[in-house]
Amino acid sequence: MRHAHAVDSVRSAEAALMATLPPGTLMRRAAAGLAAACGGVLDGGVYGRRVVVLAGSGDNGGDALYAGARLAGRGAGVTAVTLDPDRAHPDGLAALRRAGGRITGPDHAPAALARADLVLDGITGIGGKGGLRPRAAELAHAARAASASGAVVVAVDLPSGVDADTGETPGEAFRADATVTFGTYKPGLLVDPAAEYAGALRLVDIGLGPYLPEPELEALQHEDVARLLPVPRGESDKYRRGVVGVVAGSQRYPGAAVLAVGGALRGGAGAVRYVGPAGDAVIGRYPETLVSAGPPAKAGRVQAWVIGPGLGDDHLARQSVDEVLACDVPVLIDADALRLADRERVRARRAPTLLTPHAGEAAALLDVAREEVERARLSHVRRLAAAYRATVLLKGSTTLVAEEGAPARVNPTGTAWLATAGSGDVLSGLTGSLLAAGLSARDAGSVGAYLHGLAARHTRHPFGAHEIADRVPYVWHSVHPRA
Ligand SMILES: NC(=O)C1=CN([C@@H]2O[C@H](COP(=O)(O)OP(=O)(O)OC[C@H]3O[C@@H](n4cnc5c(N)ncnc54)[C@H](O)[C@@H]3O)[C@@H](O)[C@H]2O)[C@@H](O)CC1
Numbered sequence: 001m002r003h004a005h006a007v008d009s010v011r012s013a014e015a016a017l018m019a020t021l022p023p024g025t026l027m028r029r030a031a032a033g034l035a036a037a038c039g040g041v042l043d044g045g046v047y048g049r050r051v052v053v054l055a056g057s058g059d060n061g062g063d064a065l066y067a068g069a070r071l072a073g074r075g076a077g078v079t080a081v082t083l084d085p086d087r088a089h090p091d092g093l094a095a096l097r098r099a100g101g102r103i104t105g106p107d108h109a110p111a112a113l114a115r116a117d118l119v120l121d122g123i124t125g126i127g128g129k130g131g132l133r134p135r136a137a138e139l140a141h142a143a144r145a146a147s148a149s150g151a152v153v154v155a156v157d158l159p160s161g162v163d164a165d166t167g168e169t170p171g172e173a174f175r176a177d178a179t180v181t182f183g184t185y186k187p188g189l190l191v192d193p194a195a196e197y198a199g200a201l202r203l204v205d206i207g208l209g210p211y212l213p214e215p216e217l218e219a220l221q222h223e224d225v226a227r228l229l230p231v232p233r234g235e236s237d238k239y240r241r242g243v244v245g246v247v248a249g250s251q252r253y254p255g256a257a258v259l260a261v262g263g264a265l266r267g268g269a270g271a272v273r274y275v276g277p278a279g280d281a282v283i284g285r286y287p288e289t290l291v292s293a294g295p296p297a298k299a300g301r302v303q304a305w306v307i308g309p310g311l312g313d314d315h316l317a318r319q320s321v322d323e324v325l326a327c328d329v330p331v332l333i334d335a336d337a338l339r340l341a342d343r344e345r346v347r348a349r350r351a352p353t354l355l356t357p358h359a360g361e362a363a364a365l366l367d368v369a370r371e372e373v374e375r376a377r378l379s380h381v382r383r384l385a386a387a388y389r390a391t392v393l394l395k396g397s398t399t400l401v402a403e404e405g406a407p408a409r410v411n412p413t414g415t416a417w418l419a420t421a422g423s424g425d426v427l428s429g430l431t432g433s434l435l436a437a438g439l440s441a442r443d444a445g446s447v448g449a450y451l452h453g454l455a456a457r458h459t460r461h462p463f464g465a466h467e468i469a470d471r472v473p474y475v476w477h478s479v480h481p482r483a
């Protein structure tokens with residue numbers, strides 16, 4: 001599991017750890033890890049390379065200056081550009097001077113950057129507030145130009161200008177090829193739009209672990225998913241493995257039913273029951289489906305329902321949503337059903353409910369503009385989970401799963417190629433199937449998103465949504481070869 005902690009948690013853990021150590025120990029640990037990582041990103045090593053350290057006035061600048069000193073000690077030509085010469089970290093400056101580095105002001109930044117092989121962004125870390133101020137923004141521009149002519153930009157702790165806690169980019173920010181972060185990941189490194197500014201991530205252990213509280217955000221890794229995947233046992237039969245009911249499709253959109261069933265057949269449930277008017281299309285493609293024309297209440301027992309893809313919004317659709325919400329089994333609500341599901345009825349349910357909106361649907365449910373949700377995905381998915389007292393999976397560039405009282409999850413496997421018609425229908429079927437197989441709503445959402453993203457990454461693009469469903473068994477085996 002990859003964990004991310006908010007600034008307040010990092011600060012209190014740092015204070016507790018620092019109280020046990022001689023002054024300056026943490027910064028030296030951070031700088032040592034940073035310098036080592038810089039050696040790793042420079043092809044051909046550090047010796048003789050031109051390094052520019054951009055140093056702000058806080059401890060982030062201090063880290064960068066100490067790392068610059070280490071690189072100078074290994075034979076790099078290091079120039080530090082201080083944003084404000086009178087306020088830069090004095091001990092960091094002294095260390096760099098001793099190691100033979102040069103120190104200069106912002107006026108000389110363009111010339112220094114034009115020749116740089118490596119740029120260290122040490123303007124702001126977790127102490128940064130808002131978008132970069134004008135002088136820092138100019139340095140970010142100059143660093144971008146250097147990057148375009150081949151310099152590697154490494155952000156210290158965070159790309160300066162991104163919000164560590166929320167993943168927002170309120171104004172100008174650095175764009176890094178890699179970010180070396182200290183002690184723990186920060187939510188902003190994992191959530192778009194900020195995550196896009198961070199490049200490849202490297203975590204340096206500075207000993208914070210024992211002092212950190214529960215994370216604000218976590219990302220499943222292969223081994224976590226392998227542990228959660230449902231595996232049939234010797235005594236399993238199709239009912240014990242779970243039956244997932246899919247209420248989807250309409251005369252107008254029969255394909256959504258086929259795609260949702262295609263996802264559901266690959267999610268580990270023992271059987272898929274389809275309810276709706278697209279039974280012929282579903283059977284034509286997947287003859288193993290149990291088909292009934294409806295309504296859901298008469299379809300037979302299921303362990304979880306998926307409702308919504310291509311459903312439409314006529315009175316039959318409304319009735320189906322009401323019937324499904326009245327069942328005492330987990331329900332996944334997607335697409336058209338999101339609009340039709342009464343908030344109070346969802347809040348009153350005892351069995352788990354999982355909503356799977358994209359940004360536009362989430363915006364409509366919260367009565368805000370879509371751009372608002374895209375700008376601050378983490379806070380909006382949390383608001384929605386609280387408003388519906390449900391688990392919410394917010395689809396998009398970084399898919400998030402939120403539930404009150406537990407760390408949010410961010411999916412690490414997404415790809416922009418998933419922005420294709422029908423891809424959400426496959427995800428809802430796949431995730432509902434995991435629910436029917438017994439996973440909690442939070443685990444089903446995060447494992448579903450993980451497999452879905454991985455399947456897309458292992459499918460040659462451009463692809464159609466049905467190909468993602470076809471690819472799920474392959475990635476399931478890559479995650480858990482024996483399952
Ligand atoms: N506290 C600790 O024990 C450790 C801290 N570390 C480093 O210290 C950093 C935090 O240091 P600080 O608390 O000093 O804060 P930062 O250095 O992150 O930022 C504070 C400085 O940035 C300026 N600033 C804030 N917002 C700005 C904006 N929008 N545009 C331009 N300038 C802006 C402030 O005026 C101040 O000078 C971490 O990110 C990490 O890099 C590491 O050395 C590890 C140990």
Ligand SMILES: [K+]
Nearest residue numbers: 121124158160
């Ligand atoms: K930084």
